[in-house]
Each structure stands twice: as C-alpha cells, then as structure tokens.
Amino acid sequence: VLLVSNEGAVRVLTLNRPQALNAFTTAMLGQLRHALDDAAEDSSVRAVLVTGAGRAFCAGQDLNDPYIKPEFETAADTAVGAEAVPPSGQAPRRPKPKDIGHLLDHYYIPLALRLRSMPVPTLCAVNGVAAGAGANFALGCDLVIAGRSASFIQAFSRIGLVPDCGGTWLLTRLVGRARALQLTLLGEKLPAEQAQQWGLIARCVADEELASVAMATAQQLAGMPTRALVQTRAALDEAMDLELEDALRMEARLQSQLGYAHDYLEGAAAFLDKRAPHFKDR
Ligand code: LHQ
Numbered sequence: 001v002l003l004v005s006n007e008g009a010v011r012v013l014t015l016n017r018p019q020a021l022n023a024f025t026t027a028m029l030g031q032l033r034h035a036l037d038d039a040a041e042d043s044s045v046r047a048v049l050v051t052g053a054g055r056a057f058c059a060g061q062d063l064n065d066p067y068i069k070p071e072f073e074t075a076a077d078t079a080v081g082a083e084a085v086p087p088s089g090q091a092p093r094r095p096k097p098k099d100i101g102h103l104l105d106h107y108y109i110p111l112a113l114r115l116r117s118m119p120v121p122t123l124c125a126v127n128g129v130a131a132g133a134g135a136n137f138a139l140g141c142d143l144v145i146a147g148r149s150a151s152f153i154q155a156f157s158r159i160g161l162v163p164d165c166g167g168t169w170l171l172t173r174l175v176g177r178a179r180a181l182q183l184t185l186l187g188e189k190l191p192a193e194q195a196q197q198w199g200l201i202a203r204c205v206a207d208e209e210l211a212s213v214a215m216a217t218a219q220q221l222a223g224m225p226t227r228a229l230v231q232t233r234a235a236l237d238e239a240m241d242l243e244l245e246d247a248l249r250m251e252a253r254l255q256s257q258l259g260y261a262h263d264y265l266e267g268a269a270a271f272l273d274k275r276a277p278h279f280k281d282r
Pocket residue numbers: 019020021023059060061062063064068100101103104108129131132133134153155156159161164
C-alpha cells in the first residue's frame with residue numbers, strides 16, 4: 001500500500017490504494033511511519049517527496065477500517081442488560097462506542113511527530129483530493145505543491161469529529177483563525193489555487209507539471225545544506241511561541257553552531273570562489 005523509490009538523493013513515497021483514494025489503513029500508516037524512519041536513518045537520503053497514486057492524494061482515515069467502522073449493538077450484546085431487546089429491525093440499534101483515540105495514540109501521533117522531526121526536508125506533491133488526516137499529513141510537510149485539480153477538505157466536522165493529525169496546530173498557524181474556522185467548521189472543499197492564495201500551500205501548478213515540478217524542487221532541496229534547512233524548520237516552529245528577544249537569542253545560538261559546520265564554510269567559500277557548493281552535513 002506504499003511504494004518506495006529513490007531518485008538520486010530524493011526518497012519518494014507514494015500512497016498506493018487508489019481504489020479507495022489512498023485512504024489511510026493501519027497497514028498504510030504503519031508502512032508510512034517505517035518508511036519515514038528508514039529515510040531518516042539513511043544518510044544517502046537528503047529529501048523526502050510524498051505523493052499519491054491515482055486521482056487522489058489521500059481521503060484521510062479509511063472509514064471501513066475495523067478500528068473505526070461504526071458498529072451497532074446486536075441482540076446478543078444487550079440480552080443480559082436491563083433494557084428490553086427490540087426485535088431485530090424494529091427499533092434503532094444503539095451504536096457501540098469506539099475507542100478511536102487509540103488509533104491516534106498508536107498511529108497518527110507518532111506519524112505526525114516523525115514527519116515534523118525529519119532530519120531532511122519534506123515535500124508533498126498533492127495530486128488530487130486531500131481530505132481529513134490526508135490533508136493534515138500533506139500540510140505537515142515542509143513544502144506543499146498541488147496540482148490545479150487538487151483540493152483540501154477538513155472533512156472531520158462532516159462526520160462529527162475534530163481535526164487531527166496536527167490540524168488544530170497547523171491551520172491557525174498557516175492561515176489564521178478566521179480561515180481555519182471556515183475550513184474546519186464547514187468542511188468544504190478548498191481548491192488548490194485558493195489554497196495557494198490563502199498561503200495554506202506553497203505552490204499550485206498545472207496537473208501535468210506537478211510530478212516534474214515537485215521532483216525538481218525535491219532535487220533542489222536535496223542539493224542544499226540539509227542541517228540548516230531542518231534547523232530552519234524547527235526554528236520557525238519554535239519562534240511562533242517566543243518573545244522577540246528569545247527568538248533573537250535562539251537564532252544566535254543556532255547560527256554559532258552552524259558557523260562551525262562544514263556546510264557554512266563550504267557555502268561561503270564556494271560563493272567567494274564563484275563555484276557551486278557541495279554540501280554534506282545532515
Ligand atoms: C473511502 C474514503 C475513506 C474509505 C473515499 N474511507 N473509503 C478519523 C477517525 C479516527 C481516527 C483517526 O483519524 C481520523 C481522521 C480522518 O481522516 S477523519 C476523515 C475521514 N475522511 C473522510 O471523511 C473523507 C471521506 N471521503 C470523501 O468525502 C470523498 O470520498 C472525497 C471528497 C475524498 C472524494 O470524493 P469523490 O471524488 O466523489 O470520490 P468518492 O466519494 O466516490 O470515493 C471513491 C471511492 O473511495 C469510494 O469507494 P467506491 O467503492 O464507492 O468506489 C469511496 O467510498 C472510497 N473512499 N474516502 N475515507
């Protein structure tokens with residue numbers, strides 16, 4: 001359910017359940033997390049590109065998964081209880097409570113944290129609809145490039161849930177409270193072009209250009225100073241919650257560490273020598 005390939009230093013992960021719009025099953029969530037772990041540990045990987053097979057990026061949690069598929073009590077479940085058991089088919093059946101929080105604890109939380117702490121830059125090529133956790137997984141990547149026919153749906157409210165996979169944290173940061181509420185309360189489809197205008201994603205390109213633009217951007221990232229890119233991501237996230245002076249001190253601390261690293265010495269020397277730099281820190 002997940003295709004893994006390499007193109008130079010770019011690790012490509014393709015969600016591959018096109019018949020169900022690449023909806024997340026526990027199997028797929030597990031494979032995705034392992035694939036991110038592998039990419040993180042493999043020093044030859046310098047960028048990760050995630051995309052989907054078929055017409056969708058990902059329809060979010062697979063609602064057929066036994067973990068969360070709605071179930072209703074049968075006569076056998078209630079036979080011992082105090083309430084009368086309605087003859088089958090005559091009264092509404094009571095839904096069985098579902099511990100869907102378990103799914104978050106064991107699959108989504110580790111996945112979202114893994115994604116956000118990758119030691120290489122991450123890029124998502126959104127090739128079609130991205131709904132629910134599929135949307136928020138995409139938005140958790142460092143750069144998001146979508147094809148013109150792609151769209152983003154915070155589908156949670158439609159089925160009586162709250163945003164997960166980091167949506168509550170990401171959306172207000174990306175587009176502000178008013179737009180975050182508009183997206184999450186109404187659960188409407190936001191077309192890729194508008195997502196770009198809102199600043200939710202980095203770029204929107206013609207569908208037929210998506211694969212090549214995304215790969216070129218991933219290759220560009222792979223050739224850049226990885227450690228500095230990853231520390232930039234972490235610093236931007238951290239600074240959201242800091243006073244200016246604390247952010248300035250954090251920048252100084254990071255800068256003085258990076259100032260001793262190979263990539264700074266190489267980058268600055270290459271600039272002065274008017275040659276292409278060769279970065280290697282990770
Ligand atoms: C699907 C799904 C799907 C199974 C399409 N599941 N089959 C929640 C709970 C617990 C813990 C963890 O976290 C979460 C997070 C979440 O992600 S909650 C949100 C779950 N996702 C949704 O509610 C979205 C449901 N899907 C849709 O609204 C539509 O399918 C979208 C808008 C994505 C696409 O619409 P269309 O382009 O019209 O396609 P379609 O609806 O015809 O779907 C095609 C097939 O894919 C269809 O199967 P079929 O056998 O009829 O061809 C769908 O049943 C299946 N599919 N999403 N999430």
